[in-house]
Amino acid sequence: MNDRDWQKIGALLVESTQGLFQKLGATLESRGTHESGAFVDEMTVAVIGFAGDAMRGSLVIGAARVAWKKTHPLAADRPTLSEDDVRDWAGELANQLIGRLKIRLLRHGITIQLGTPTTMSGRDFKLGPAVTKVMSSQHRFEMGSDWVIVRLDAVVDEGVTLQEAAEPTSEEDDGGTFIF
Amino acid sequence: MRKKIIVVDDSRTARQQVINALAGDSFDVVEAVDGRDGIEKLSLHPDASMVICDVNMPRMNGLEMLVQASKPPASTVPFLMLTTEAQPELVQQAKQAGAKAWIIKPFKPELLLAVVKKIAG
Numbered sequence: 001m002n003d004r005d006w007q008k009i010g011a012l013l014v015e016s017t018q019g020l021f022q023k024l025g026a027t028l029e030s031r032g033t034h035e036s037g038a039f040v041d042e043m044t045v046a047v048i049g050f051a052g053d054a055m056r057g058s059l060v061i062g063a064a065r066v067a068w069k070k071t072h073p074l075a076a077d078r079p080t081l082s083e084d085d086v087r088d089w090a091g092e093l094a095n096q097l098i099g100r101l102k103i104r105l106l107r108h109g110i111t112i113q114l115g116t117p118t119t120m121s122g123r124d125f126k127l128g129p130a131v132t133k134v135m136s137s138q139h140r141f142e143m144g145s146d147w148v149i150v151r152l153d154a155v156v157d158e159g160v161t162l163q164e165a166a167e168p169t170s171e172e173d174d175g176g177t178f179i180f
Numbered sequence: 181m182r183k184k185i186i187v188v189d190d191s192r193t194a195r196q197q198v199i200n201a202l203a204g205d206s207f208d209v210v211e212a213v214d215g216r217d218g219i220e221k222l223s224l225h226p227d228a229s230m231v232i233c234d235v236n237m238p239r240m241n242g243l244e245m246l247v248q249a250s251k252p253p254a255s256t257v258p259f260l261m262l263t264t265e266a267q268p269e270l271v272q273q274a275k276q277a278g279a280k281a282w283i284i285k286p287f288k289p290e291l292l293l294a295v296v297k298k299i300a301g
Contacts, residue, residue, distance in 0.1 A: 023286050073197050085193065092191040095236060096285050099264025106267060114265070116190065116238045176266060177295060178282040180275045 001135065001156040008162055009105070009152070010137035016100040017061075017141065017150050020093070024071045028141035034127070034149045035138075043125040043149075044068055044086050046094035049115035050102070056112075057134070057154030059098045061090065062125065067146035068093075083121060091117035097150070109163035127151060182206045183229040183300050188218035188245065189262070190237040194285070198232055198262065201289035202296065215240025215248075222249055228257050230300040232292075235263035235270065243273055250278045258299050262287065 014030055021028045045062040068086045069075055071093070078085065094117045102112055130136035130153050138151040185207050189195045192213075199209050210225055212218040214237040222228060231249070235242040246259050258280040265271075266284050274282055280299045283292060 020286075072193070074193060074200075077200070088191055089193045092193050095191070096264045099266065099285070103266040111267070114236050116236055176284040177291060178271055178275075179295065179298070180280055180282075 001160050001162075005160075005162045006135050006137065006156070008108075009154075010139070012104045012108075013101055013137055013150060013152050014139055016097060016104060017139070017148070020097055020100055021071065021141075021143065021148070024073075026071050026143050028143050028148060031140045031142050031147075033138050034140040034151065040064075040125045040149075042121075042123050044083075044090050044119065044121040045125065046087075046090040046117045046119045048091075048094045048098050048117040050098060050112040051115075052110065052112035053157075054110055054160040055105075055154050055156045057152065059094060059101070060127065060151040060153075061094050061097060061148065062127075062150075063090075063143075063148040064146055065121065067143055067148060070143070070146065087119040087121055091119045094119075101152075103168075107166045107168060110160070182208050184208045184210060184225055184227055185296070185300065186210045186212060186218060186221050186225060186228050186231045186257075187233075188212040188215065188221075188231060188237070188242065189234040190214050191234075194234065194262075197287075197289075198292065201287075201292045205293065205297070207296075207300075214238055215242055215245030218245045219248055222257065230296065231257055231259045232262050232296070233259055235261060235265045243270065243277065246274060246277045246279055260295060260299060262292070 018028045043062045047060050049058045072089050134153050136153045141148045187195050187198045195211050212221045216239045233242040260281045261274050262283050264285045271282050
């Protein structure tokens with residue numbers, strides 16, 4: 001895949017992330033690239049894998065626990081969310097984010113199937129650099145005084161290009177409903 | 181009479197969101213953590229009026245559960261798929277397997293409740 005198409009996928013990732021958080025009532029400002037190797041004091045992270053004929057990889061989303069709590073749908077009912085609550089929500093959000101990205105990739109002719117998320121939390125986190133031949137797109141967002149990191153790593157088959165985007169249908173986005 | 185709904189999702193936050201959306205109406209909710217657990221809960225609660233089911237789950241995914249639950253002599257309980265997936269092929273698979281509805285997450289609670297009432301009555 002050429003750099004232009006990979007950058008387009010990076011832009012789709014940014015659009016997907018900001019759109020999802022907006023649905024959750026939070027505004028994310030893109031602050032460019034999150035540098036590999038930077039230590040982060042405290043973070044809860046969710047990782048979800050995906051695979052397809054042309055592209056395989058993983059999505060990572062991480063934020064400080066306070067940021068997860070701000071978007072947690074049950075925060076109003078449970079002022080004292082446990083660490084398990086936060087990790088569970090991080091996993092669910094990773095699932096929702098890769099779902100949004102998946103439908104956008106599909107409009108460009110790339111199909112992926114999704115795995116299930118793994119979550120972790122701790123201190124002094126450091127995301128390592130992407131390994132050779134893996135394309136990596138890393139983004140840092142600010143959410144008020146908090147931050148969110150999103151990273152997509154993928155191996156894309158040689159010669160794969162993004163097709164002209166198909167028009168989205170109204171049902172494809174979140175909240176979309178099909179009654180059979 | 182209160183209707184029973186089985187909610188199948190590997191995220192307990194997602195399950196609780198559904199429970200909150202249904203709160204206040206006459207529903208009893210049974211929770212299941214994946215498709216296999218959902219099949220077990222369905223056999224324990226054959227009087228369930230409906231299953232609200234995620235798609236991407238460990239052990240047994242929601243589409244596999246739907247197919248297994250629809251095989252005779254299993255019950256003909258209606259399924260509503262509630263998922264982050266929007267791939268047309270998957271939506272079509274669910275429709276062909278007998279699902280009654282498909283809602284893409286994140287969802288509006290009032291929308292979910294309206295669809296549940298329409299399907300479960």
